[in-house]
Amino acid sequence: MKLYIAEKPSLGRAIAAVFPAPQYKENGYIRLANGDVVSWCIGHLLEQAEPEDYNPDFKRWQAAQLPIIPDKWQLKIRKSAAKQLAVIKKLLKQADSIVHAGDPDREGQLLVDEVLAYCGVTGEKLANTQRLLISDLNPPAVKRALTQLKLNKEFVPLSTSALARSRADWLYGLNMTRAYTLQGQKVGYQGVLSVGRVQTPLLGLVVRRDKEIADFVSKPFYQVLAELETEDKQQFSALWQPSAACVPWQDEDGRVLLRALAERVQQKISNQPAVVSKLEHKDGQQSAPLPYSLSALQIDAAKRYGITAQQVLDSCQQLYEKHKLITYPRSDSRYLPKEQLKQATAVCQAIASNDHELVSAVAQANTRLVSKAWNDAKVTAHHAIIPTEKRQPLNRLSTTEQRLYQLIARQYLAQFYPAFCYTDSRVELTIAGGCFVAKTRVELSAGWKQLFRNDSEQKRPADSAEQILSRQALPKLQLGQELSCINTQLLEKQTTPPQAFTDATLLAAMTGISRYVSDEAVRKILRDTDGLGTEATRAGIIELLFKRGYLIRVGKQIQATATGIALINALPAEAVLPDMTARWEAALNAICQREQSYHAFMQPLLLQLTQLVNGAAAICPSVVMAAKKPRWRTNKSATTNKSAKQGRYKYKTTAVRKSN
Numbered sequence: 001m002k003l004y005i006a007e008k009p010s011l012g013r014a015i016a017a018v019f020p021a022p023q024y025k026e027n028g029y030i031r032l033a034n035g036d037v038v039s040w041c042i043g044h045l046l047e048q049a050e051p052e053d054y055n056p057d058f059k060r061w062q063a064a065q066l067p068i069i070p071d072k073w074q075l076k077i078r079k080s081a082a083k084q085l086a087v088i089k090k091l092l093k094q095a096d097s098i099v100h101a102g103d104p105d106r107e108g109q110l111l112v113d114e115v116l117a118y119c120g121v122t123g124e125k126l127a128n129t130q131r132l133l134i135s136d137l138n139p140p141a142v143k144r145a146l147t148q149l150k151l152n153k154e155f156v157p158l159s160t161s162a163l164a165r166s167r168a169d170w171l172y173g174l175n176m177t178r179a180y181t182l183q184g185q186k187v188g189y190q191g192v193l194s195v196g197r198v199q200t201p202l203l204g205l206v207v208r209r210d211k212e213i214a215d216f217v218s219k220p221f222y223q224v225l226a227e228l229e230t231e232d233k234q235q236f237s238a239l240w241q242p243s244a245a246c247v248p249w250q251d252e253d254g255r256v257l258l259r260a261l262a263e264r265v266q267q268k269i270s271n272q273p274a275v276v277s278k279l280e281h282k283d284g285q286q287s288a289p290l291p292y293s294l295s296a297l298q299i300d301a302a303k304r305y306g307i308t309a310q311q312v313l314d315s316c317q318q319l320y321e322k323h324k325l326i327t328y329p330r331s332d333s334r335y336l337p338k339e340q341l342k343q344a345t346a347v348c349q350a351i352a353s354n355d356h357e358l359v360s361a362v363a364q365a366n367t368r369l370v371s372k373a374w375n376d377a378k379v380t381a382h383h384a385i386i387p388t389e390k391r392q393p394l395n396r397l398s399t400t401e402q403r404l405y406q407l408i409a410r411q412y413l414a415q416f417y418p419a420f421c422y423t424d425s426r427v428e429l430t431i432a433g434g435c436f437v438a439k440t441r442v443e444l445s446a447g448w449k450q451l452f453r454n455d456s457e458q459k460r461p462a463d464s465a466e467q468i469l470s471r472q473a474l475p476k477l478q479l480g481q482e483l484s485c486i487n488t489q490l491l492e493k494q495t496t497p498p499q500a501f502t503d504a505t506l507l508a509a510m511t512g513i514s515r516y517v518s519d520e521a522v523r524k525i526l527r528d529t530d531g532l533g534t535e536a537t538r539a540g541i542i543e544l545l546f547k548r549g550y551l552i553r554v555g556k557q558i559q560a561t562a563t564g565i566a567l568i569n570a571l572p573a574e575a576v577l578p579d580m581t582a583r584w585e586a587a588l589n590a591i592c593q594r595e596q597s598y599h600a601f602m603q604p605l606l607l608q609l610t611q612l613v614n615g616a617a618a619i620c621p622s623v624v625m626a627a628k629k630p631r632w633r634t635n636k637s638a639t640t641n642k643s644a645k646q647g648r649y650k651y652k653t654t655a656v657r658k659s660n
Contacts, residue, residue: 204576309539
């Protein structure tokens with residue numbers, strides 16, 4: 001008997017559906033006509049044991065016990081999953097062969113591998129276990145996946161990486177949370193000060209951004225515009241470029257802060273000749289944006305519709321599991337296997353059938369075009385999120401599901417459109433010894449951009465002088481040509497503070513964490529592999545910070561509460577900066593790629609953890625009392641919002657995968 005173990009019941013049913021009848025639904029599994037069996041987990045059946053499972057004394061939080069480091073790691077059965085685990089254990093004893101059908105990511109790999117190990121599968125049966133990778137629950141895709149089974153042992157590094165992440169998070173989160181909560185209790189703090197290797201650096205980003213905004217002092221700066229005219233009365237404007245001699249009166253961004261200097265330039269160039277000193281024309285093209293990963297989709301959905309990261313994830317799970325309209329959503333990839341090109345026509349036809357707004361877009365798509373998205377070398381366990389061949393009218397979906405499907409479909413269709421082609425022109429002019437620049441971009445062919453015209457027509461924030469000038473039409477000019485400066489403008493503007501984080505920009509910060517890493521060596525490593533958290537966990541981490549009262553929403557802005565500020569102030573730099581967790585993510589990725597071992601990752605972590613816990617014992621406990629007296633916060637709603645109220649939280653060590 002062959003046993004298929006899916007991650008969720010929905011996946012198990014999808015696998016069984018492609019086999020012939022008759023089938024027999026039993027308690028926790030489906031028996032196929034040929035005697036094979038399809039069973040399933042319900043998310044995680046097992047979870048990390050709690051400290052008191054190792055030693056009853058650990059149930060009481062005491063500083064002398066820290067750090068708690070198990071000699072031998074233990075898993076325990078989730079109470080709600082005991083019955084299903086017993087079913088699988090019995091089936092494993094009966095099975096001649098096994099097919100691992102966890103979700104195609106490192107968490108899905110570990111989830112089923114842990115069950116196999118816990119149930120005592122060893123020897124030849126384990127060595128011959130096969131891996132089924134399914135990213136589309138529609139029958140044709142499931143059938144294709146069943147013809148492409150691989151040996152499960154090829155995915156050991158993926159499982160090892162997930163195991164290292166799980167154990168490291170347990171060690172760090174549990175010990176740091178206990179250490180800082182115990183310090184808070186010394187001064188009467190009643191809540192749990194939860195610390196995590198991803199959540200805390202993320203909170204640190206928000207706290208530091210809030211402080212930058214609160215401390216920001218706006219300053220005026222000045223620009224000079226020259227309005228120019230050719231002999232045949234064609235007009236355009238050029239912007240003054242301060243020379244090296246102006247540096248003493250500029251800020252770090254090159255903006256002129258001295259009004260008198262700008263006024264002198266304005267007076268000097270009035271009614272003076274302007275000579276074209278440099279002229280450049282450059283043709284260019286821009287390829288279509290790649291299909292979505294989960295984070296890229298979450299960022300776009302937040303920008304365009306204000307949909308939160310968690311809402312995107314939840315709705316995408318429905319589109320994948322219930323409606324079967326998109327492929328596996330928890331993907332960190334933006335590339336597709338070349339094999340998928342065979343389904344391109346059918347997928348495009350399904351898009352046209354499902355969404356009448358994209359009928360014209362499908363008609364103009366050329367499926368013979370092969371964009372850079374199709375790259376086998378950049379596809380690992382899963383590929384980008386794309387529509388499936390399933391046909392179903394969108395009116396059966398919620399508004400959020402419709403919007404997400406449309407975003408995913410349009411991004412996919414863009415792969416079958418030519419590049420956006422343009423010509424960039426830049427002209428430098430010398431006026432009374434000063435340098436002025438005008439530049440513009442002329443569209444030659446819209447290509448894929450025609451799919452996104454409505455987006456560009458949406459209301460945009462006020463443009464800078466540079467952006468406005470870039471859209472002006474330039475006359476035909478020649479090198480050495482003389483023009484007239486017929487008018488000048490002195491523009492006075494104010495420097496602006498950094499923008500508060502929103503759902504979109506906070507997600508972008510998590511995926512591009514190298515921008516916030518202080519260590520240059522680490523930043524270099526992370527430019528290709530950066531990311532705070534994973535595609536599957538980022539939304540949950542953001543929401544967790546809200547639930548714990550560390551963050552609140554003020555309109556579209558995300559701000560830190562007094563409690564969140566106090567926690568960050570109490571912690572050492574290693575815990576609140578993204579450098580450490582960025583190194584972790586790079587190391588975990590290296591384990592996936594067989595470039596680093598489990599022990600090489602864990603040993604330095606254990607040493608660092610001991611140092612951090614000892615450091616916690618040395619801090620002044622009164623620091624946490626700052627939660628009642630925020631050091632900066634002018635918006636009253638940031639301290640009175642219900643989500644900022646203190647509460648007790650049970651530290652949970654295992655993320656429970658969504659199941660149905």
